[in-house]
Structure formats: C-alpha cells, structure tokens
Amino acid sequence: MTPHGGLLDGVKVVEFGGIGPGPHGVMILADLGAEVIRLDRPGNQWVPGLGPGSPQLRGRAMAVANLKDVEDRQHVRDLVEDCDILVEGFRPGVMERMGFGPAECHALNPALVYARVTGWGQDGPRAQTAGHDINYLGLTGALASIGRRGDRPVVPLNLVADYGGGSMLLVIGVLAALQRRNQTGEGVVVDAAMVDGVALLMQHFYSASAAGTWRPGREANRLDGGAPFYRTYRCADGRxxxxxxxxxxxxxxxxxxxxxxxxxxxxxxxxxxxxxxxxxxxxxxxxxxxxxxxxxxxxxxxxxxxVLEIDEAIDDPHIRARGTVHRAAGSVFAAGALKVVGESSRTPPLAEPARPVAEVRFGGAAGGRPDGAVAVEPEPELYEGGPR
The missing domain is CATH 3.30.1540.10 (formyl-coa transferase, domain 3)
Known part of the structure; x- marks a missing residue:
C-alpha cells in the first residue's frame, strides 16, 4: 500500500475521512512512506473523486465503520492506540462528541500527534460556521489583491487556502510535532487553520503594505499584474x-x-x-x-x-523529464513532490491507489467482518457545510 524506504517509513497514520486539505495532506504523508488507514462512514461515496482508486487517496487502506456500534468503536480505539498520527478535519467539537477528541485519544495513546485542520481554527467567532477557500482568502486580504484593475476579485482556484494554507500547513505541523514527540515522548495537538495559513502566506504583502510599498487594489503593484513585465499576454492564436x-x-x-x-x-x-x-x-x-x-x-x-491547459501541462518536456505529473490507471497523478538524494534516504515510488480492506489494522490482515468492511459513521454534521 505504501512505498518502502520513504522518509516516513514506519510511521502510522489514522485519517478520519473528510474532503479538501485533510486527504491532500495525508496523501503527501503517504507519498513520503507513511502507512495510512482512512476511516469513512458508510455511503460516503457522494464525495466526487474520493473513492478507492482516487489519485488523491493513494497510499491508503480504506474502510468503513459505525461509531455507534460497540465493536466498530473498539476497532477504532485499537487503531488510535497503535498509530503515530491522527488527522481529522471536522468542525470544532465534533470529534469530542464522538468520544475521539484529543483528551480521549491521548488517554489511549499519550504519544499521539493529533492533527486537526479546519477553515477557521478551533476557536474564534467564526469557528463554528461553515466556510470554504474563497472565504478564508476574502478575510485575510488575499482575495482583494487578485484580479484585473477595476473588476471584481478573481478566484485563484482553491489552491491558496485549502492546499497552500491548509494541507501544507497541516503537513508542516505534523512533521514538527512528530519531531517534538520523538524528543519528549509526549503527544501534541496540531491546530492547522486555513485562515491562519493564508495569513502566513501573505506575510510579504502585509509587510510591504505596512511599509507603504504595496498599494491597495488590483494590478496596482509589480507582483499583482500591474507591471507590464509581470503578467500574461495573448498571442496570435488566442492562447x-x-x-x-x-x-x-x-x-x-x-x-x-x-x-x-x-x-x-x-x-x-x-x-x-x-x-x-x-x-x-x-x-x-x-x-x-x-x-x-x-x-x-x-x-x-x-x-x-x-500558459498551458491541464492536459497540455502533462506532456510538457520539463514536467515529463522530472516525472512531475503522469497518467496511470486511467487517471492523472501528481508525483510525490520531494526528491531525496542519499544512500539511506531516497525518493519513494508513488504510493499505490487506495484499496478497501476487510479488517482494519496496521500491517494488513485478512478476514474481518462478513460484510467486508469496517469504517466510521460520524454524526451527520461532520459532512454538512464541509469539513470546517
């Protein structure tokens, strides 16, 4: 399921199934060699592109279990007790109400790195409200700076908050917490909030604004398309x-x-x-x-x-030469981004596609429940309004 010889070889991760930055961040951990088990509720196939075989869910065993079921709850407790990292992306308080908050999990596993990724964070006036990438960009000043002069702000996909400020911040927090855990033996709770991550990415622009070298508005500065030598141009063919x-x-x-x-x-x-x-x-x-x-x-x-379209980018000579993106199994995969040089540490091969399992435990096993699956069925609110 996971590549051998990666930097995180031997690290065990339990992922409570969600969408957005959580699974993306865990994908990176799996690409680095971590062993991952993802727990989903039954019938959670409504999430587009997040089923078995999804490139974003590669490197995992996937399972389903009902947390209202005594046997399934014990399965999940066993996993928590045996893992190094737990990742969840639900609204504040949901995991606590299910009996799997940080206090309960650290009672089972005092050395656990308990990682939470949300949009607004675990506290603050907006912590219990729904939100998405565009909202976190809007609140931090990032969105106001992107777009054409005199026109409305432009959405830069959901790259900046969900992934740049979300999953990447999550991975950094998890790796730093793992290092601290390895030094002290004590577990850590990581609160990765996308709004905080976007603000971190905005540091240069905050500093420039405070110094008077960054003007408000769009296309008003060198790095926002205002400079003729830092922007895009239309060619004769419309590209x-x-x-x-x-x-x-x-x-x-x-x-x-x-x-x-x-x-x-x-x-x-x-x-x-x-x-x-x-x-x-x-x-x-x-x-x-x-x-x-x-x-x-x-x-x-x-x-x-x-400026290449997605299908063109895959065939760009530089992208091909580095193996950055490739086609496989009828889909498109972004390869593991870190390349490590050295005899004892090497870049692992791309993690295999996610696979459903019959019995959930680290190291793999046959047998298990007759229905062929064990997984997590949280309260419905986990999936209402997104994993924020």
Whole structure:
C-alpha cells in the first residue's frame, strides 16, 4: 500500500475521512512512506473523486465503520492506540462528541500527534460556521489583491487556502510535532487553520503594505499584474504566455527575443509609462502564436513560458523529464513532490491507489467482518457545510 524506504517509513497514520486539505495532506504523508488507514462512514461515496482508486487517496487502506456500534468503536480505539498520527478535519467539537477528541485519544495513546485542520481554527467567532477557500482568502486580504484593475476579485482556484494554507500547513505541523514527540515522548495537538495559513502566506504583502510599498487594489503593484513585465499576454492564436522578467537583465533578454530595441520602448522603471509599455508588449506578443513564442524563448533567461491547459501541462518536456505529473490507471497523478538524494534516504515510488480492506489494522490482515468492511459513521454534521 505504501512505498518502502520513504522518509516516513514506519510511521502510522489514522485519517478520519473528510474532503479538501485533510486527504491532500495525508496523501503527501503517504507519498513520503507513511502507512495510512482512512476511516469513512458508510455511503460516503457522494464525495466526487474520493473513492478507492482516487489519485488523491493513494497510499491508503480504506474502510468503513459505525461509531455507534460497540465493536466498530473498539476497532477504532485499537487503531488510535497503535498509530503515530491522527488527522481529522471536522468542525470544532465534533470529534469530542464522538468520544475521539484529543483528551480521549491521548488517554489511549499519550504519544499521539493529533492533527486537526479546519477553515477557521478551533476557536474564534467564526469557528463554528461553515466556510470554504474563497472565504478564508476574502478575510485575510488575499482575495482583494487578485484580479484585473477595476473588476471584481478573481478566484485563484482553491489552491491558496485549502492546499497552500491548509494541507501544507497541516503537513508542516505534523512533521514538527512528530519531531517534538520523538524528543519528549509526549503527544501534541496540531491546530492547522486555513485562515491562519493564508495569513502566513501573505506575510510579504502585509509587510510591504505596512511599509507603504504595496498599494491597495488590483494590478496596482509589480507582483499583482500591474507591471507590464509581470503578467500574461495573448498571442496570435488566442492562447497566452506568462511573462515574469522582473530583473533588468532578464527583461533585456525578453526585449531582444521580441525584436524590440530597449532605446525605443517606454521606460520600465517609470511607472507612469507602464500603460504605454503594456501596449507595446501586447502588440509584440500578438504577432505570433503561443507555441512559436515558446520555441523562441526556450532555453533563455527571459522568464517567458507558455500558459498551458491541464492536459497540455502533462506532456510538457520539463514536467515529463522530472516525472512531475503522469497518467496511470486511467487517471492523472501528481508525483510525490520531494526528491531525496542519499544512500539511506531516497525518493519513494508513488504510493499505490487506495484499496478497501476487510479488517482494519496496521500491517494488513485478512478476514474481518462478513460484510467486508469496517469504517466510521460520524454524526451527520461532520459532512454538512464541509469539513470546517
């Protein structure tokens, strides 16, 4: 189920089934070699793309159990007692009401790393309310800074809060807590809140705003699309390139490859000339199709790259060369991101797809309940309004 020889080889994880950053974070732990058992409630197949065989649920044994059932509760207690990490993503208080909060679980396993990932955190005025990625972005100032000048803010997929501020913060917290546990022998509770994670990602912009070097609004700064040399341009075929030549030497390469004379274009260091410079670059990039520009800039330091659709990205030569994304089993997999060099630690192979199991215990076993599954059926509110 999990790759051998990974950095987390031997680490055991119990995941209480949810959606969003929880399973994504646990996917990363599984890719690093952890042994994972995911517990879902019966009939939880309504979650799109989160069934057996899902790339995001790779590296797990999956099971179902009813926490109102005495036998199933004992199965879950046994798992908690035997694991290193527990991950849950439900609203504050739900796990406590089910009898599997931090206090109860640490009574079973004092060395347990108990990790919680929510949108608003375990406390605060919004802790008990529903929310999603866009809400956490809106409250932290991130969303207000993304989009076109004079238009509404643009949703940057659900990458920033759910995954950047959620699952990545969860994984960092879990690994740090595991290190502390290994030093002290004592368990730790990790409270990973997406709103906190987004704020952490926003530190540069908070600092720049306080220093007066970041202006409010959209396309008003160098890094928000305001600078003509840090934005996207439409090409002759209607597709786009991404231009990121912030540094002068890279900008000079871009001009040279575009066939433009630096002496005859508006001054990039004079912000009052940015609108005029933008028009010059728009006209230049509009003269040829995207793939022709890709060939022109390939191998240069101009910081100009194609804007690829998802199905195109999979076949990009650099992505292919690094094995970053690949097709397998009728789906698309993002490979484990960490590559480790050394004799004692190596990059593990991609974890196998999730598999249903008949009996849930670490190390694998045959037999079990006659219905072929054991899993978790929490109270309905766990799944209402999302795992926040």
């Amino acid at each position: 786009h390139v991404a231009v990121g030549c912030l540094e002068g030497q890279f900008y000079a390469v871009m001009l040279q490859k575009l066939g433009l004379d630096a002496e005859n274009v508006p001054d990039r260091d004079d912000e009052t000339q940015w609108p005029a410079l933008e028009k010059v670059l728009e006209a230049a990039f509009a003269a040829r199709p995207r793939d022709e520009w890709t060939a022109v800039f390939d191998g240069t330091d101009a910081c100009v790259t194609p």
